[in-house]
Amino acid sequence: METIVENEEKNLLEVEHLRVSFHTYAGEVQAVRDISYTVKPGECLAIVGESGSGKTVSSKAVMGLIEKPQGEIKEGSRITFDGQDVLKFTEKQWEKFRGNDVAMIFQDPMTSLNPTTKVGKQIVEAILLHNKMSHEDAAKRAVELLRMVEIPNPEERFGQYPYEFSGGMRQRVVIAIALACNPRLMIADEPTTALDVTIQAQILRLLRKIQKENNTAIIMITHDLGVVAGMADKIIVMYSGKIMEQGSVRDIFYHPKHPYTRALLKAAPSLKGNGKEELQVIPGTPPDLINPPAGCGFSTRCSLCLKVCKQYPPQSHDFGEGHSCTCWLYHPRTVQVLGEEKINNMLEEQ
């Protein structure tokens, strides 16, 4: 019963067949190669991937931050936010969209703060840009926001400059600015990578609180599986510009299907382990997306690689309830030729 209700809930964001390329001197870099996903209101979607996997580019496309003429969103891509086709937006519509509906938090808080303007003023400006209210009310709301992101003495901090804040506090200010207009979707691009673990824990707690209290959907982009485990409802694993696997947190962590996801989970050392046993390694280096491999992007590093993986791109295989995996091992022909048992053995020994 419950699943049906969930399915009927409208998607907040739909990304379909998104392809993004960058034109560089060395050639065309196909950063994102045909990905599709959806985000529901109030949901936290995590996009996990290594640097160069296209995770940041895919979310920048949602924000309209792909810079032309180097960057190009390819023909056939579609991004729909709440029923509107965002790729057809004019520059004016984009500006309104970015402030009102979607906000973005970057890895380095200093890049999104103006170093010469007081923190309070920056928040007030963000509020006034998208709301009609008096300056006093906006200032009040700004202090409220600072309190909401758990900055001690918000009244005093209101009049300070960004350099007087520490890294974690700056990131809180950035979140406060992002919250200024009650966005329905927040894109957080590695929000804690530049921070220490103890600060990271604070920021993640804050993001979780915001997600619950304001019913804000969050797209969390990260390379850290630990961060994802505590935050995400749904996870997308990206590699070489493509989605390798997607599913719920439990699917990805407890029933990973794709050899890449499985290897990634094993590569992280656990605190329970005992001394210097070898870590599971994913050998090699990610492919160069100027000349993407003909087959599966992970084939050069996959210990279970079949001949077919190098020649043809794999198709997505659906395991139900939104869990899908793009790998040849689950193709009906593979099962037919190798037999289910052999495939399971291969996965087991990986």
Added chain:
Amino acid sequence: MEKKMAFAAGSGTAAQVSDDCLTDDLFERVGISEQESEKISRESVSYWKDAMRRFRQNKVAMASLVILLVIILMCIFEPIFGPIKYDTQDYDVTNQGPTLQHIFGCDDLGRDIFARIWVGGRVSLAIGCIGALVSLVVGVIYGGISGFCGGIVDDIMMRILEIIVSIPYMVVVIIFSLFLGKGMGSLLIALCVTSWTGLARIVRGQIIELKQSEYVLAARVLGTPSFKIILKHLIPNTMSIIIINTTFAIPSFIFSEAFLSFLGMGIQPPLTSWGAMAALGQQQMTYYPHELIFPALAISVTMLAFNLLGDGLRDAFDPKLRK
């Protein structure tokens, strides 16, 4: 249901593989070959080769380069092979406008402006190039020593530099022309004395930054002696900035020379330069504008070309645009 189908097809890329292609032998396990997993598919390019490739793709910069080459070649060869000498006076054609024989016209003493442009260009370009070269050598050495030694040496050298910066070069030019007489020599010396400071500061800043970089620290851990650190790490990595700045320095020298000659502080007749020609032309401007236009054009085109060339070099060398 429909949506689901679309999704499944979508993530598998447009090229659907039909089952016929999938012969049994394709499902053999190959695993990882070490060669392949570490392979670099791009061809190897050095920093300089890469920069030059980018430079060549920049049409504006390439056009500037061609224009500059033409100007330089004309300055060298026209006075040697040209039909009319630059100081031949012909009183029949004083202040004559452009004709077939004198394509840029003649000045108030009946001298051919076309021939004079190239002779004047020799002076202007020579001052530009020699000045830039001297300021390059002095600036790099001074800035390099100051940045590399740091501490008290750096403090003293920077204070000296600030004193030199604070003297207006006009004063220096006047003093030198008092001792050495007006002319190219005193002009050049005066310009050189004051002009290297900018580059010295830039080089010092670069060196200080590079000194902290991890590869220089690594070199120190590996026991690399100081002179080798300078030679192999610091200089090659400041080279691009030095080249760019020198390219920008040449037009500013040309302009300084033109400006001083215009004021009568520079080149003395019968020798000429673009600035001196413009000064003469300015007196006749109301009735014979061509006498001002052509030297002014020569100055403008050369300066513009050098600046655009510098822009092109900066774009080609700028590591931030590298991908």
Added chain:
Amino acid sequence: MDANALIHVEHLKKYFDLHKRGTLMAVDDVSFDIRRGETFGLVGESGCGKTTCGRTVIGLYRKTDGKVVYDGRDIDSMTEEDRFHFKKKAQMIFQDPYASLNPRMTVEDIIAEGMDNFHMCQSTKERQERVYDLLHQVGLNKEHAARFPHEFSGGQRQRIGIARALAVEPEFIVCDEPISALDVSIQAQVVNLLVHLQREKGLTYLFIAHDLSMVKHISDRVGVMYMGHIVEQAPSNELYTNPLHPYTIALMSAIPVTDPDVERSKKVVPLEGEVSSPINCRPGCRFASRCKYATDRCRQETPVLKEIAEDHFVACFQKE
């Protein structure tokens, strides 16, 4: 002093004079031993002085006070020859694989830099062979020798950095956050390589990092640094199963676990506030301002490391 210690650091201090803004006490009275063939981990948050500590030990920074003894000889009183020897035997691997390789040099020249300095090769051919051999040891191949750093990925560059350090046949390597700039799948490659090389060549590591799980994995003993002090030091398993200092406990609980059920149900010991920079510190425990157990004594007197259990040292009055 441990009889088997390769590196013995005693009351090491490194202060930076900030002119008008006072003195930055980056490393303040730190002592530890690193035994031959072991890995000593140094963890702490950014600004705690761990990198400065590593650089001071290896001699990149001139120490303010204290003693560094290498292989039984005090570095200060070494002869010129011994110092030359020390330079060769103590190497370093850097944090940023993009900044630690000179972009204008080929990989071959980068790796051979140390060998050239110590005149380890008689001919160009021998030099080349050694470079190929080193590339092979770190999992690259000889086609890579003629290429330039910008053509490599982060993990490959870090391995080139390791090859450069190995080239002079060191005994002791300071690994200064060698994996924090790398992707997870690449981190494991580099850590495995380091462990493998240690076993093969009997290397001794000082492993500096902020990632506690990796430090735990690679280290035999771990020191936890906070604002220039080592607050706790213990064998890694002991430290992770039985952390004693309130800071270590908070740090430990903040590490995200790659298991949703555990991560969502675990209790995080909240640590309010952030590390301030250690400028003009007064006596007293530096953690006192963030510590819920802090007493007046903590604010006035600086606790020193005391051995609580075997090989387990804590600097906290509450645990005495």
